[in-house]
Amino acid sequence: MKLQHWRHLQHPLVFNEDERSGRLCWGCFEPVFGPSYSCIESDCDGYYYHHKSCAELPIGLHHPSHPNHPLILFGRSTYRDNNREEYDRFSKCDVCEEKSHEYSYCCYRCNFNIHIRCSSLPLTIQTEVHDHQLTRTWKLLKFTCDFCGKEGNLPYLCAQCDFGIHSRCAACPRRLKVDRHNHPLHLTPSLEVHQSDSTICLLCVRKVDTLCLYYCSRCDFAAHLYCAMLPHNREFINLEELKEEQSTESKSEDPELHQSFDSEICKVIKTTVGEDGTQIATEIKHFSHVHDLKLTDEIPNNTKCNGCVQSILSPFYSCTPCSFFLHQSCSKLPKIKRYPIHEHPLTLSYQQASFFCITCAQRCNGLKYNCQICKRNYNVQCILLSNPLTLACHEHRLYLSKTNSLQNCSNCNSKRYNVFRCSTCEFALDFKCATLPQTTWYNQHEHPFNLRYTLEDDSGEYYCDICEEERDPKQWFYYCAECSFPAHRGCILGKNPNVKQHI
Known part of the structure; x- marks a missing residue:
């Protein structure tokens, strides 16, 4: 079964009854599992994925939130590239009052905009955050949410107890898992968290100022409701199968990093015994180079490591005839690494030609980590930055902040979605400056x-x-x-x- 989709006119999209890649849907920006449509042409590289429901959305819609005019389905990425003013005008939903890349229905006469997820909200719902059934009102009505304490429009209301709540708050589960933390987070009133006046969300690294938050009491890990709900922060797993007592390996840390050789990446040819009795590899065969590399500490003038493209430091491995140099630490990088800037495992590879790193937005070459599902490349310098990060440029530790809104770098003033942010002040660095x-x-x-x-x-x-x-x-x-x-x-x-x- 094929579908000619308005957003991708170059090729028809092919139906897949049970997609398992988890790639993000172009319609709602949620991971794709189950029935879906995608482009299988080689020049698109499987880039255009849609949930079946998102691909089959009607082009026009009459909606009770805006009864005067019909609404037209709209994809903002086109305007983001060609017309920034139009993109900004239609990036905010008039129902949830949030900005999003997802498709929305728009009225060009009134500048009215509603996200597709808001347009399909049911009339009544039963939610985990309230005991009674809630009913949607489609009248544009300003109210204060009894769950998060923020103002909004078009609440879900409880007739029995005068309880009003945002649609997004109504969707909050009691427990969820984020990829930045080993344990599930529980929905918790802010007043129950110690030192709630200074609680920091460790996903966006900003103060939590809502009535409820997601919290792990074992580790004192707190997160905003909406930060934890973001698709690029959330880990979609079966929580029933996850035992809280069992600590899983953190995605932001590799305990064996720089400790030993990965046999699939590097084979030891010769060794010697150091003064402390440890084995030292003096000659290796690394996958990035055709010849064996020998350990040396004689640093050539102004040369760089072929792996991380930083100034060479002793000790390092070299192939003198080829002028190929590799830091000892770069030779011990793991083949597979997890990092919170990406939802899938990343694989180490080597590329002599330049590639584009999506975190620091620079051309790079040498060793890289790439996602074999999304085909995205990451410079090893960016992936190896620790979280939290300590740098001489700032007195406080910096934490990785990953949001759906652009953040300013305090040094170069660039705008990025991923930065390292100080939890004490407003200082932030993008990956380019941090590396x-x-x-x-x-x-x-x-x-x-x-x-x-x-x-x-x-x-x-x-x-x-x-x-x-x-x-x-x-x-x-x-x-x-x-x-x-x-x-x-x-x-x-x-x-x-x-x-x-x-x-």
Whole structure:
């Protein structure tokens, strides 16, 4: 069975009765399991997935929330690329008052917009958060939700006890699992959480200011209701089969990382015994290079590791005839790794040609982690950042914040969905700034350059000694203290600092 879908006119979508990939639906941005449609053409690489229900949505709709005019089905990603003003105008739902990438029904005369999930809300529901049946009112009515304490429109109401609630709050389960934490989280009143005045959501790293939250009392892990409900944070598993007493391996940590060789990635050819009696691999065969690599500590001038594309540090492995260098730590990377920026396991591979990393938004080459389901690539530097993260640029620890709204980087002012955020203040860093090398070299300059977060003097005039252009005093820069040589980070690192040119 095939379907010619309005959102993908290039090819027909093919029906699959039991899709198991878990890839995100273009309609509702929820994982796809069960009946679905997708494009199987090679040039689309299985990119266009839809739940059967989302693919078969009617193009037009008469809805009681906006009875005066018919509504038209709308996909905002087209406007996001071509017309930012139109995208912003129709990105917010007039029912749930949230922004989302999902399809919505719109009235162009009135600028009215309703998400597809809000348009299909049933008239009455039985929810886990209230004992009585709730009834939807379609009259645009401002109210304060008795569950989260926030204002909203179009509540579900309980006739027996004068209880009103948002539709999204009504969908909250009593327990759920997020991929950032080992144990299920329980729906909990904020007043029952210790020090509730300063409770921080460890998913978005902002203060929890709602009447209820998701909470793990064993680990003091708290999350906003809606942060925990986001598809890219939530782990869709059968909680009945998950024993809370059994601690599962954390997705954000690998206990064996940098501790031993993965035999599928690296084979030890020769070893020696160190002064402390431990075995040291002196010669290895790594999957990234055709020749054997030998351990050395003689660092060549201004060279980079072919794995992580950072300045080479001792000890490392090398193939001298090929000028191929690999950090000892890079040789011990695991083949499979989990990380909370992605819902599927990531696989280690090597690519000499450049690829695009979706977290730091830079061209990279060398070792990478990629998702074999979504075909997304991640630079190893981004994946290996610890969570929480401690950097010299900030006095507090930084936590990975993953939201559905853009967040500003405090250094370069770029806007990203994934940043490392301080739970104490508003400081945040994107992956590009968080992975900047602390020390690097520039062409034939005899001394290394160090990353500086504060100005070198109080002269009030700051220039780059490479391009001779003025520097923004608020932005980090590289500095050679031996020569009093300041420079823009772009001038030192170049246009593509994570791409190593091969001889």
